[in-house]
Amino acid sequence: GAVVSQHPSRVICKSGTSVKIECRSLDFQATTMFWYRQFPKKSLMLMATSNEGSKATYEQGVEKDKFLINHASLTLSTLTVTSAHPEDSSFYICSARDWGDYRSGYNEQFFGPGTRLTVL
Amino acid sequence: AQTVTQSQPEMSVQEAETVTLSCTYDTSESDYYLFWYKQPPSRQMILVIRQEAYKQQNATENRFSVNFQKAAKSFSLKISDSQLGDAAMYFCAYRSALQGGSEKLVFGKGTKLTVNP
Numbered sequence: 472g473a474v475v476s477q478h479p480s481r482v483i484c485k486s487g488t489s490v491k492i493e494c495r496s497l498d499f500q501a502t503t504m505f506w507y508r509q510f511p512k513k514s515l516m517l518m519a520t521s522n523e524g525s526k527a528t529y530e531q532g533v534e535k536d537k538f539l540i541n542h543a544s545l546t547l548s549t550l551t552v553t554s555a556h557p558e559d560s561s562f563y564i565c566s567a568r569d570w571g572d573y574r575s576g577y578n579e580q581f582f583g584p585g586t587r588l589t590v591l
Numbered sequence: 592a593q594t595v596t597q598s599q600p601e602m603s604v605q606e607a608e609t610v611t612l613s614c615t616y617d618t619s620e621s622d623y624y625l626f627w628y629k630q631p632p633s634r635q636m637i638l639v640i641r642q643e644a645y646k647q648q649n650a651t652e653n654r655f656s657v658n659f660q661k662a663a664k665s666f667s668l669k670i671s672d673s674q675l676g677d678a679a680m681y682f683c684a685y686r687s688a689l690q691g692g693s694e695k696l697v698f699g700k701g702t703k704l705t706v707n708p
Contacts, residue, residue, distance in 0.1 A: 505695060514682060515636075536649045562634060568694060575687075577624070577643075581697065582636035 473499045475567045477583035484555055485591055492550045494565035494587045501546035501567035505580065506538075509562040521548040555590045562587050593618045595698050604673045605707050606620035611658075612668045612702050614683030624689040625659065625666045626696070631679040639681070642666065644688065670704075678706045 473549040484490050494504055502523045507515040519540050520531045527540035536591050537559075539551040548567075564585045571578025593677040604610035616625070631668050642650045649657050653695045654671045670677055685700040 503694065509634075513694075514700045516693050516698075520693075520695060564634075564636065565694075566636075578694070579638075580694075585634045 473497075473567075473569055473579070473581045475565065475581045475583040477563075479546050480585060481587045481589075481590065483589045487554055489551055489553045490555055490588060491589075492552075492563055492565075494496050494548045494567065494583050496520065496546045496567040496569075496581070499560055499569050501569065502545060504534070504542060504548040505550075505566045505568075506540060506550050507564045509564060509585075511562075515564060516552075519547070523548075545582075552588065555588070557590045558567075560588055560590045579580040593623075593687070593697050595621070595683050595697050595699035596681050597702050599702045601703045601705070602688050602701070602708060603705040604670070604674055604707070606675060608673055609671045610673055610704065612630075612666070612670075612681050614666045614667065614682070614699055614706070616664050616685050618685065620687055620689060620692075624688055625657075626653070626684040626686070627657070627666075627668045628682045628684060628698075628705075629677075630682065630701075631681045641666065673706050675680045675706050675708060678704055680704075682696060 474493045478493045504521040506518045516534045519527045521527045521540045521542040523542045527534045542548040565583045566580040567579050596615045623644045625642045629637045631638050635649045640652045642656050656669045680701045682701045685697045
């Protein structure tokens with residue numbers, strides 16, 4: 472199956488600093504990637520949809536200036552948490568969509584292993 | 592907006608037994624996909640099974656099968672011959688299949704499955 476990586480897997484930063492998380496599709500090209508946030512023992516909440524070469528589409532309630540998303544290539548999307556605060560501490564997961572089956576029109580989303588962000 | 596409801600926060604099963612996890616959803620769309628994802632302690636999301644709404648036949652993947660009731664908007668997951676490695680959080684998810692529609696996944700709150708030896 473297709474592989475999606477995330478880097479770093481864990482990051483600890485001080486309040487007020489910015490943190491960048493990378494999401495890479497290793498063996499396929501992904502025109503669309505998704506960024507999720509997961510609180511402990513909770514479900515995944517979609518933050519934004521990242522499209523290569525265009526602006527990301529953010530879900531309602533997600534601050535665009537706080538969570539900057541850049542999808543500069545077909546294999547890389549980045550999420551930057553700007554001026555991080557303790558309430559931004561969470562588990563961030565990305566998924567990447569493959570080209571799909573041209574006959575059925577179905578495309579698969581493959582998930583990265585996640586990044587645990589801790590803001591002190 | 593679509594919603595997915597998992598009414599069982601926790602379930603437990605004895606090893607080698609069968610367990611069924613429940614999921615209901617709400618949508619006004621006629622064409623969509625339903626999924627069950629497994630999230631073990633590693634937090635890596637793993638696709639367990641997928642069902643296309645236009646297919647009447649229930650999807651099956653080895654020990655995992657679903658009971659898809661479109662009219663009732665119900666999508667349960669049956670795990671047969673449960674193994675210790677099945678212990679995880681299980682999430683039910685919905686995705687539109689409409690041409691040009693949103694491809695985002697809408698997740699339920701999850702069910703924590705414990706497998707007892």
